[in-house]
Amino acid sequence: MFVRMIAKAFLRQWKKMLMIAFTIALGASLATAMLSVMMDVEDKMNQELKAYGANITVVPKSASVISDLYDVGDENVSGTYLKEDELGKIKTIFWAFNIVDFTPFISTEVTLDNGDKGQVTGTWFNHHMDLPTGEELDAGIASLRSWWTITEGEWLDEQGSHSGDYAMVGTLYAQRENLSVGDKIHVTGSAADKELEVVGIFDAGGDEDDLIYVPVDTAQELGGLEGKIDSIEVSALTTPDNELAVKAARDPSSLSVSQYETWYCTAYVSSICYQIEEVITDSVASAVRQVADSEGQILNKTKLLMILITILSMVGAALGICNLVTASVMERSQEIGLMKAIGAHNPAITALVLAEVMCTAVIGGIAGFYAGIGFAQIIGHSVFDSAISIRPMVVPVVGVLVAIVTLIGSIPAIRMLLNLRPTEVLHGR
Amino acid sequence: MSLLELKNVSKIYGSLHALDHVSLKVEKGEWLAIMGPSGSGKSTMMNIIGALDKATEGEILLDGVDIAKKNARALTDIRRDKIGLIFQQFHLVSYLTAVENVMLAQYYHSVPDEKEALEALDRVGLADRAHHYPSQLSGGEQQRVCVARALINYPEIILADEPTGNLDEANEEIVVELFRKLHMDGTTLVVVTHNPEVAEVAQRTIVLRNGRVDHEMINENFTGKIKHITLQ
Numbered sequence: 001m002f003v004r005m006i007a008k009a010f011l012r013q014w015k016k017m018l019m020i021a022f023t024i025a026l027g028a029s030l031a032t033a034m035l036s037v038m039m040d041v042e043d044k045m046n047q048e049l050k051a052y053g054a055n056i057t058v059v060p061k062s063a064s065v066i067s068d069l070y071d072v073g074d075e076n077v078s079g080t081y082l083k084e085d086e087l088g089k090i091k092t093i094f095w096a097f098n099i100v101d102f103t104p105f106i107s108t109e110v111t112l113d114n115g116d117k118g119q120v121t122g123t124w125f126n127h128h129m130d131l132p133t134g135e136e137l138d139a140g141i142a143s144l145r146s147w148w149t150i151t152e153g154e155w156l157d158e159q160g161s162h163s164g165d166y167a168m169v170g171t172l173y174a175q176r177e178n179l180s181v182g183d184k185i186h187v188t189g190s191a192a193d194k195e196l197e198v199v200g201i202f203d204a205g206g207d208e209d210d211l212i213y214v215p216v217d218t219a220q221e222l223g224g225l226e227g228k229i230d231s232i233e234v235s236a237l238t239t240p241d242n243e244l245a246v247k248a249a250r251d252p253s254s255l256s257v258s259q260y261e262t263w264y265c266t267a268y269v270s271s272i273c274y275q276i277e278e279v280i281t282d283s284v285a286s287a288v289r290q291v292a293d294s295e296g297q298i299l300n301k302t303k304l305l306m307i308l309i310t311i312l313s314m315v316g317a318a319l320g321i322c323n324l325v326t327a328s329v330m331e332r333s334q335e336i337g338l339m340k341a342i343g344a345h346n347p348a349i350t351a352l353v354l355a356e357v358m359c360t361a362v363i364g365g366i367a368g369f370y371a372g373i374g375f376a377q378i379i380g381h382s383v384f385d386s387a388i389s390i391r392p393m394v395v396p397v398v399g400v401l402v403a404i405v406t407l408i409g410s411i412p413a414i415r416m417l418l419n420l421r422p423t424e425v426l427h428g429r
Numbered sequence: 430m431s432l433l434e435l436k437n438v439s440k441i442y443g444s445l446h447a448l449d450h451v452s453l454k455v456e457k458g459e460w461l462a463i464m465g466p467s468g469s470g471k472s473t474m475m476n477i478i479g480a481l482d483k484a485t486e487g488e489i490l491l492d493g494v495d496i497a498k499k500n501a502r503a504l505t506d507i508r509r510d511k512i513g514l515i516f517q518q519f520h521l522v523s524y525l526t527a528v529e530n531v532m533l534a535q536y537y538h539s540v541p542d543e544k545e546a547l548e549a550l551d552r553v554g555l556a557d558r559a560h561h562y563p564s565q566l567s568g569g570e571q572q573r574v575c576v577a578r579a580l581i582n583y584p585e586i587i588l589a590d591e592p593t594g595n596l597d598e599a600n601e602e603i604v605v606e607l608f609r610k611l612h613m614d615g616t617t618l619v620v621v622t623h624n625p626e627v628a629e630v631a632q633r634t635i636v637l638r639n640g641r642v643d644h645e646m647i648n649e650n651f652t653g654k655i656k657h658i659t660l661q
Contacts (some may be wrong), residue, residue, distance in 0.1 A: 012523065341481060
């Protein structure tokens with residue numbers, strides 16, 4: 001009888017039920033879309049934020065100490081270096097998958113033909129590596145400094161036509177020395193001298209515009225620094241810092257065993273730095289705080305925005321349900337009064353009304369969920385140019401949200417139902 | 430012992446005494462009609478007897494139990510188990526068929542039994558209309574469904590509030606005839622009505638005025654003779 005009554009009540013007031021289902025679907029679709037984007041946004045945002053460059057720098061331990069003590073910036077005054085042959089190990093750490101890109105730097109002082117002292121920086125442009133894991137990697141400054149614009153010529157192609165003594169120069173340096181693509185720069189290092197052909201002029205918008213960039217091995221030959229590098233810049237996908245990450249960044253040994261495991265197995269920038277230090281001998285890896293903090297803040301704010309939209313959509317849905325269910329109960333007050341008059345207790349009538357609303361909620365929730373997946377994909381393609389992957393966790397979360405919102409939205413109607421006196425509706429008194 | 434006994438029952442709304450120290454006895458198997466002008470307290474009395482409302486003061490003994498002291502939940506149980514209600518506006522659930530409307534009362538009482546519900550409809554002459562919706566039934570047919578619903582749980586007493594108020598003469602005749610049959614079967618009937626023709630077929634009629642029992646009339650042996658008794 002109960003099922004028959006629900007089914008028939010559904011058919012009788014299908015327009016109202018459709019409105020309730022639509023309201024729930026609207027809330028559920030927004031919640032699904034926002035939760036899906038929120039759960040996937042970290043990876044998406046991380047990938048977007050990688051355009052802003054490396055978020056980890058690795059330097060020799062002694063250079064780090066001197067830098068901390070005397071604030072000498074990036075200049076390698078310690079005379080200690082990292083080993084180039086250990087670079088591949090960066091892709092063997094626990095969070096290797098999160099290492100998006102990295103490139104080494106080695107600077108050496110040179111003398112130009114006019115007698116001026118200058119600096120040549122060796123780096124990877126599009127370096128190809130066969131990793132110890134058997135994988136292959138193409139990394140370098142071309143992808144790490146994606147905001148550099150080539151004003152003349154092209155990127156130095158290490159793997160192709162530019163293997164040898166080639167260079168890229170910044171716009172300021174090119175203007176000062178009146179250089180164009182194809183021109184030669186004769187530089188004399190402490191160990192060798194070389195004739196570098198300019199293949200590209202770049203505009204970095206910073207200090208780099210006054211520098212000469214050459215492949216790592218060229219710089220090493222000039223300075224007699226074979227196999228040595230000054231620093232490494234690493235771009236990694238990271239999880240925004242929390243209290244645990246901050247505590248660990250200060251001193252990992254202060255963590256308990258379980259905290260340590262949690263921290264080590266989470267892609268915090270500090271845990272990735274720690275793992276890099278484990279594989280690069282005598283190194284100190286530190287987060288580029290401006291980038292790392294910005295990433296964390298942007299991610300947290302984006303997530304907060306998504307949560308707020310989800311809450312607002314659910315509040316809106318609850319208000320809509322509240323109006324519609326209350327209107328439905330008011331419309332059916334005589335029917336409810338009659339049920340009470342012939343012996344129905346309040347819980348039985350409440351169960352009947354709630355069952356109707358919950359059935360509607362299930363239909364609306366399912367429709368809203370699938371609509372929400374669609375919305376999420378629209379957001380993914382229009383904002384991130386890629387699909388949003390729907391996490392299984394979204395299903396129970398949206399289910400619980402829909403149930404809670406439906407119940408909360410039904411409270412005023414249930415209160416009205418409980419307070420309804422049969423005499424008032426059956427006799428009009 | 431009377432099936433129903435009201436002792437000095439009053440219902441007061443602010444300064445209005447809808448019922449003013451009313452005392453009344455209804456014996457088992459009796460057919461009582463309650464008459465009176467609008468505002469005389471008929472429906473208030475009906476609501477109080479029907480456990481739909483609570484008296485401000487006084488005792489209401491139904492089958493020896495004082496229902497005036499019962500809480501809302503207990504009153505619901507009393508309505509369910511002991512009282513059959515018939516309304517002027519029928520109050521059938523529009524999306525349920527005639528037989529389902531009868532089964533609704535069974536559902537809230539015990540277990541719905543379609544066969545028994547169909548038998549109840551057969552008793553009121555509606556076996557062939559059992560699967561029609563209220564909108565497909567005439568007023569008289571709807572009221573007969575209402576009677577079947579009131580009877581289905583074998584109540585101690587049937588309370589009918591203006592049962593013919595919305596019916597034409599032909600249907601009024603049918604419903605009155607139905608009441609006559611119920612009375613002959615031993616059912617206790619209390620019928621509130623404006624209609625003297627409905628009242629005069631009852632065994633006894635009380636007339637309310639200003640919340641008090643103004644006078645009582647007894648229909649002797651259903652001969653049409655009415656004995657007039659004026660009360661204090």
